[in-house]
Amino acid sequence: MALLEVSDVTFSYGDRPVVDRVSIDVEEGEFLGFVGPNGSGKTTLLELMIGLRRPDSGSVTLFGDPAHESKHGGRIGFVPQDVANTNGEMPITVREAVRMGRYPHRLAGRFTRADRDAVDTALQRVEIGDLADRRIGRLSGGQRQRAFIARALASKADLLALDEPTVGVDAESREAFYDLLHDLNREGITIVLIEHDIGIVTTHASEIACLNRELFFHGDPETFVETDALADAYGGSQSLVHHHH
């Protein structure tokens, strides 16, 4: 059974469907990249996948349970879209943010040695151990992304869901960030991410899904670049989007 099964899912805001009869399975260990124009329902689909929204029709099954009532919060690591904009006034330190990864497992009561070790290991794994006592709002965009990844690692998440994680991150940090994702994926973590940069996502993802309300393509990156799915999804304006970034 797939780790995540989306079958015939439709979701609308009011009477405007943003996700229309989409079916897609994510196998354990997969690295799935979503591409598609702005407003194509990528974020909504990602939110449906991790249970933040309930489908109008169809079903999403995550770890064997309906996603929206899933009790597997500790197995999901989510990196939201606007991480890079975390308010600079927020006094929360990197370590405090990473400790939150343990909260689904220990909502009250003292942290055990295992909890603290998980936090330390996660900080070291993404190489921000030296930033642990900095305020998270004062980090650069790339460092902040790593802190959120560390939070997911501290939680021992099996699934990492990222919504345009490298918006506002410089090119060099972006490469390093994708290298990290690549390594984590090889270590067994399933990754689903939205990325506007088609070049970078086709380089790193093992599967590509091209979305514009409906699913236009789902398959490996090599096939994707040879098809017209992108042009179809973007309505023939993909070159414009390409050069935009």
Add this chain to the structure above:
Amino acid sequence: MATLLPSGPATPSVFGQVGSVDGILRFVLDDVWGAGLDVLAGLTGVDMLASPFMQRAYLAALCIAVIGPLVGSFLVHREMAMIGDTLAHSAFAGVAAGLFVNATLSVTVAPLLTALLVAAVAALLVQTLVDYAGAYRDTSLAIVLTGSFAVGSVLVTATDGGIAVGINAYLFGSLATVSRTNAAILLVMGVVVTAAVTLAYRPLVYVTFDEVGARAAGLTVTRYNRLLAVLTAVVVVGAMQIMGVILVAAMLVIPVAAATSVRGFKRSIGAAVCAGLLATTTGVTLSYLYDIAAGGTIVLVAIGIYAAAKAGVRARRYVSRRRRTPDTAVSAATAAKPDGGDDE
């Protein structure tokens, strides 16, 4: 606690329980707090500390200084600072309702109790409006704020004007409203709020930092949002006696704002409580010495602390910058920023 009890016959078990709570409160108020300040007055020679009136005022100041910033820290960092003001105005409607009932019907209810009830309902209403009606957060706050003040003003004028006098004390706050009963209520509120925040600290801080992430992690965010709203209502009603409806939101916001440059969320709460303590005790003392409004004095002292804290941070940043590289201070500072220059 006498006014809290229903005037009708009560069952013995209820009496027994209230009696034991009353006993604990009497012990804390008289034997611990009162006696402690008496000793302090004897040691320092400050007579003010020995007066029961000021002892109650200082106790209230202490409670407000703890619970205001404690709850306010979660509000300010979620950019919900104005919810305190909204709930204060709904608490005003509650006070008016209590006084109205007292004036027109032959029952006695403590206005603080009706204030708490109405503010808690308003808190849940605001959350529901935001959650389900899809209203903008500040729009729903504005609707509930003006709506409850409207209810309050209608109730105040619906009687012959007799309660308009009583309402003034609640609008502007006064040390005189801190009766023994009210001090006891405030103490209980303080303990309840502190216990609730301590128990729910982790989910509250998660939701404050990253609400969507908290939902993805399986936390029931709505529940903690409601808890925070109701705790805010409790704080507002408790602090209202001294601060007044119009100024009470200040204790949720200003000490927290003064402490934002402290690194770490827990430490920043601690610093905010310290700022609050300094503001309330100084404010109450000045208010007594110069016979000026306690609420206003406390807010002005708090703003002074805020300004001093901000100026201190800026001065320290300036000094450390100059010390590091006297010649290229500006370029070093700008270069340090992208990799996460910490301004603290």
